[in-house]
Amino acid sequence: MENTVSSFWGPVTSKTEWCEMNYAYSSYIAEFFNTISNIPCILLALIGLINALRQRFEKRFSVLHISNMVLSIGSMLYHATLQHVSQQSDETPMVWEMLLYIYILYSPDWHYRSTMPTFLFLYGAAFAIVHSQVRFVIGFKIHYVILCLLCVPRMYKYYIHTTDVPAKRLAKLYLLTLFFASIFWLFDRLFCKEISRWYLNPQGHALWHVLMGFNSYFANTFLMFCRAQQRGWNPRVLHIMGLLPYVKIEKPKAH
Template identity: 80%
Template sequence: MADGISSFWGPVTSTTEWCEKNYVYSSYIAEFYNTTSNIPCILLALIGLINALSQRFEKRFSVLHISNMILAIGSMLFHATLQHVQQQSDETPMVWEMLLYIYILYSPDWHYRSTMPTFLFLYGAVFAAVHSQIRFSVGFKVHYAILCLLCIPRMYKYYIYTQDVSAKRIAKLYAVTLFLGSLCWLFDRVLCNEVSLWPFNPQGHAMWHVLMGFNSYFANTFLMFCRAQQLGWAPKIAHFMGALPYVKIEKPKSQ
């Protein structure tokens, strides 16, 4: 904690702290950079949501973009307070979001359409109930990593079956941001003692937030393109303000 600044939220009760000094800039924000670095994720998810709604994509993508925003807001609450309850508002949406990705990735080939969303919904509800009562740090990370690993083979399958060069480029950006973000996360986590001796903190966890905000946007955009192809909507990759990619579709008149 910075000298002369008291904590509005009281003692730290979360099971995890990051390599950023607490309450340096405000008594209301424990980790300033880790809190504010979630803003790009919210903005990118909002752009994705507007695109999904304006072009009438399936509701699953609107829910996915909203879940990205909920996750970022939960992360802001956690890093601003470092309280256990707010930590759950970060970690539980992380799991819910991965369950959404699993549904979107696997549902096109799932023959029993009602069983998969029902199972994933119940799984998410049970996890939230258990996680609210039991503190587990390493177990949560392992569980989350397993959910992520379930998505990667399916993403790779979509990549190799996609012929559009622009869509493949977005998939590559997804992979690059995931790799760089993971390095920043590990750097902040493993080398914190060394970083604490430096004259400046590179804020590895904050960089993780920014990179994962773009990572989620690229993942969503690529999946929207692949789904539009499955539905025969003639998707194309356009660019917002000449930079940010998004999916533009042309639905058949019958739809």
């Protein structure tokens, strides 16, 4: 949403703007709430990363948590500047993150171990190059949704084969946060003209960020539990201060 306030970053060059008045609170931050709402996402990913490193989970989970952090930082840059290059710093990590999820979900049953990571790496690199040169809005959304849908069958398989009640609750929290985040995202996109006339903007896209931060954390924690079960590490879902769930494992002692 444009206004006449002068800005540090210059004219808007990104393809997409959201339902928040530009530079309403600072000449350095284009969309204030859409920018700061990424901070909880970074903190949750940091908590997940610390847990993965402390318990020596496989490196794929450390990379996944770092990917969540990179995505959130890219989103902050995008919403703070509304520049085309910063929009790419948000959208390209979105695709990279989904490629990581595909690898984590499907690699345990993939017999040719080197082919999948090699293909996904080359695919991610090729996408980054093409995306840096070509501006596509609808095409990007369709491509991203397809990558997300590829994860659904495997997530469902993991869910139905998990008997642990707290672990199943993680999967349910993942679905719940995804549902409400999507509602806020659609509301912000479809009813922006009406919202702009309200006295108070509910900041639907900022709420999307916060909920998706929890969504990623729940998804990662659930996948860590499932992988620990596959490795025979006796995982349990515990809670930090009785609130935030995390996975505690007990690796068998080497003889």
